[in-house]
Amino acid sequence: MRVRRTIGATIVLAAILMITAGCASDWARTTSVHESAQTYSRNAVGGDKAIKIADELYSAANKGNRQLAYTALVQLERESKRGEVRAMGTLKGWQAFDASIQSAKKAFAQRPNGGEAYLQAARLKLAIDALYRSSPLWLQYQHVIQEDLERLRQAWVIEWEDRSSAELAALNVLRIHAERFEVAALLERPEADVTQFQDLMNRMEYAIVYAAKSSGTKERNRNLDRVWLELQNSVDVLFNDNAATKAASGELPDAAAAGPAPTRIKPMVPAAPVREQLATMFIAAFVMGVLAFVGWQRYKFEESHGASYPPPKSPWERDS
Incomplete structure (x- = not known):
């Protein structure tokens, strides 16, 4: 039982490391976004x-x-x-x-x-x-925010102990990125669209806290999925506020009346390599966690018994 709890804690630690690594990679991308202003x-x-x-x-x-x-x-x-x-x-x-x-x-x-x-x-x-x-630079954050949303969803799809910590950490990364382009969005978009996006991030936090107290896994995931979908829709509205969207909502009689829609900005870094890097970092963090646990167990044994650590046994044999 102790081994299972330790492995569970190691997985949570690896998840948080994965989220932190994702934030670092997004920071590098968004820094390059700011510094590439002269190309527009x-x-x-x-x-x-x-x-x-x-x-x-x-x-x-x-x-x-x-x-x-x-x-x-x-x-x-x-x-x-x-x-x-x-x-x-x-x-x-x-x-x-x-x-x-x-x-x-x-x-x-x-x-x-x-x-x-x-x-x-x-x-x-x-x-x-x-x-x-x-072509304002803040629109390039759509790709960054989309990755944050995917990371947030993965935080509760994978079943581990204390998932809420990983979920809140992922949500915090999303908030940090959203805060950077808030002023730019308010200058270009209706206040209601920006406010809805911010309110749904708060609702997401409440849903995570409530889900942590829920015993039913299916109900828990269903509630989180519902809020996550609303958050995803608000992102689509915020970043794709073009003539076609306004015409569909009745703000314009015809999409052509307002001219061409804004050009979608290609992301600075392709999505596939970033996901591959995150997967590699996750695996590396997990392996390092297991190695650290084995080293700690060896040290505690030698400290308690004054002898070398015995030949390794399987976790199930050690529990018995």
């Missing part, structure tokens, strides 16, 4: 200055240059106050933008800031990019 065309005149300042802010925050980053932040705040700039976007988006500016100021004034300064710089960069580029 602009759809408004006069955005060169704002985009340059936002790039300087992000670059300085990424390098930890607080003084240069704060200078760029003040310049960006001043540039964003101009009337022709505020004429773009939405009121709710600009409220979120101003709040992000203030959060960034507080973060840069603290040492250390726990990554808050980098987060706010990324939010502001994506927001300015959304105003001036025909």
